[in-house]
Amino acid sequence: MGARSTICLIAGGLLLPLALHAQPLTPVRMALDDPRLVCPQFPTLHNAQEPLRALYQAHADASLWDEPKRFGRLISALHGLADDGLIPAEYHLAALEATQDATLPGACTDLLASQAYLRALDHLYRGRLPQAAWQPLWRSTALTDADADAQLQRIAVSGTADPAAAFTQARPPLPGYAQLRQAYAERRHGPLPDWQPLADGPLLRPGQADPRVPALARRLSQAGYLDPAAATAEPLYTAELAQALMRFQRQHSLKEDGILGPATLAELNLSPATRLAQIRVNLERLRWIARDISPDLLLVDIAGARLQLYRDGQLHWQTRTQVGRAARPTPELKSAITHLTLNPTWTVPPTILREDKLPEIRRDLGYLARHDMQVLDRDGRPLDPHAIDWNNPGAILLRQAAGPHNPLGQVAIRFANPFSVYLHDTPSQRLFDDAQRTFSSGCVRVENALTLVDQLLSDTEREALASRLASGQTQRFNLSRATPILMSYWTVEADASGQLAYRPDIYARDPALIAAFHRLDGAALQSAPR
Numbered sequence: 001m002g003a004r005s006t007i008c009l010i011a012g013g014l015l016l017p018l019a020l021h022a023q024p025l026t027p028v029r030m031a032l033d034d035p036r037l038v039c040p041q042f043p044t045l046h047n048a049q050e051p052l053r054a055l056y057q058a059h060a061d062a063s064l065w066d067e068p069k070r071f072g073r074l075i076s077a078l079h080g081l082a083d084d085g086l087i088p089a090e091y092h093l094a095a096l097e098a099t100q101d102a103t104l105p106g107a108c109t110d111l112l113a114s115q116a117y118l119r120a121l122d123h124l125y126r127g128r129l130p131q132a133a134w135q136p137l138w139r140s141t142a143l144t145d146a147d148a149d150a151q152l153q154r155i156a157v158s159g160t161a162d163p164a165a166a167f168t169q170a171r172p173p174l175p176g177y178a179q180l181r182q183a184y185a186e187r188r189h190g191p192l193p194d195w196q197p198l199a200d201g202p203l204l205r206p207g208q209a210d211p212r213v214p215a216l217a218r219r220l221s222q223a224g225y226l227d228p229a230a231a232t233a234e235p236l237y238t239a240e241l242a243q244a245l246m247r248f249q250r251q252h253s254l255k256e257d258g259i260l261g262p263a264t265l266a267e268l269n270l271s272p273a274t275r276l277a278q279i280r281v282n283l284e285r286l287r288w289i290a291r292d293i294s295p296d297l298l299l300v301d302i303a304g305a306r307l308q309l310y311r312d313g314q315l316h317w318q319t320r321t322q323v324g325r326a327a328r329p330t331p332e333l334k335s336a337i338t339h340l341t342l343n344p345t346w347t348v349p350p351t352i353l354r355e356d357k358l359p360e361i362r363r364d365l366g367y368l369a370r371h372d373m374q375v376l377d378r379d380g381r382p383l384d385p386h387a388i389d390w391n392n393p394g395a396i397l398l399r400q401a402a403g404p405h406n407p408l409g410q411v412a413i414r415f416a417n418p419f420s421v422y423l424h425d426t427p428s429q430r431l432f433d434d435a436q437r438t439f440s441s442g443c444v445r446v447e448n449a450l451t452l453v454d455q456l457l458s459d460t461e462r463e464a465l466a467s468r469l470a471s472g473q474t475q476r477f478n479l480s481r482a483t484p485i486l487m488s489y490w491t492v493e494a495d496a497s498g499q500l501a502y503r504p505d506i507y508a509r510d511p512a513l514i515a516a517f518h519r520l521d522g523a524a525l526q527s528a529p530r
Helices: 049-058 068-084 093-098 107-126 145-159 163-170 175-189 213-222 239-251 262-268 272-292 350-363 429-433 449-456 459-470 510-527
Strands: 007-009 028-030 297-301 306-311 314-324 333-342 373-377 396-400 411-415 438-440 444-446 475-488 492-494 500-502
Touching (some): 068 093, 068 107, 068 163, 068 175, 107 145, 145 163, 175 272, 213 239, 239 262, 272 492, 272 500, 314 429, 333 459, 411 449, 438 444, 449 475, 459 475
Antiparallel strands (some): 297 306, 306 314, 333 411, 333 475, 373 396, 492 500
């Protein structure tokens, strides 16, 4: 093998402990499965043995990092992971850099470098944290680990000569990821601005005076929403300052009214450090869902309460939605739209029946007639409402007839899922004008739902659907073409210009993710050699 160290991955054999600075030109035989392989400086070496074995076997068991330039490229690529919101220390960077001055890395260092390389690829491709533990996303067709493992192995085997290119291959191939990564890199390299929270107080409207106005002006000026020359020390809340606050509200998915109220104050009082951490964990969310993105896709942005239809990877149509409130959140899922229910009836879900409807019925039995609701047993047979003990109704169903007051409107858009959720029309059209549209019990209400339906139909289906919809009868309409649907949750994104758009964290998920990242950071820094 000449100057290349040979690593034979065999089982068993009597082995002498391997020191960090083993003679680099001496062939070294080792077995990854043998606990007598000792690299005292690297106690985690035996993790992820199968991917290590596969990587070396694909290279005829030869050392992978014995060329100084290649080893240097790996170290440089590991440094670049910081722009992904990852922490280079987690990839043994200090230990690897400590050996970089050696003529060639020894066997332990070679294995450690390969482990760092594989771990980085895995984190870029699947995420640093397990999605199922932090933000579960149900999939109708599960993504298998075997598929991910095979893809990662292909990237790893072909990428050792250029680790940075391999890392690029493993990153989500989404414009949104590259844009958010760039925005994070720019902000993490700069100093965090001075920051003091704004005090609570009454609603502040243009033309009013308030002692918080100078602090508000400074905040908006520091963040680039107000010309510094216009930052005032006076307590009068001017129209110019209100316009700056409206720009802030627009970028943070708030009601764009120029009024300083509780929701706007809460977003203003998130510190620059928290904002940076928020960008970081949203890079992780994109890593989690990257393999769920397809060229044809209906994407439901839960926190942003919007829906986007993509065809051939291009945005084709979008609209506003109403999603689940915090107590009844809209679930994250990946499925496929297969059919519609035209002129749907509404069978009240158990939670809504128990928490919302039963109290109304107990107060006034006439509630049922006013809302066109029928009481049924579990087999669908009608029951006499007057014969039921509403304090202990037993196994009943409530079903609301189709019509203008039905909460599902004229159409429900169906896809397989275990949560009994779907997209649907709604008579509550005025609620789409609210900035934070968290009104439902988990299902997604769609503005212009019939326009969305039209986008899902083939030309031959449109005429048939129109006549069946006009009949007023409740019926199922099967679609000739299934459309993938992804319902996911994220709280910040960046556009092509690097402009950030934030969503309020309506389900309060950011703090737990940020804390989890900080714990991993601390563990990585604590275990790094000093």
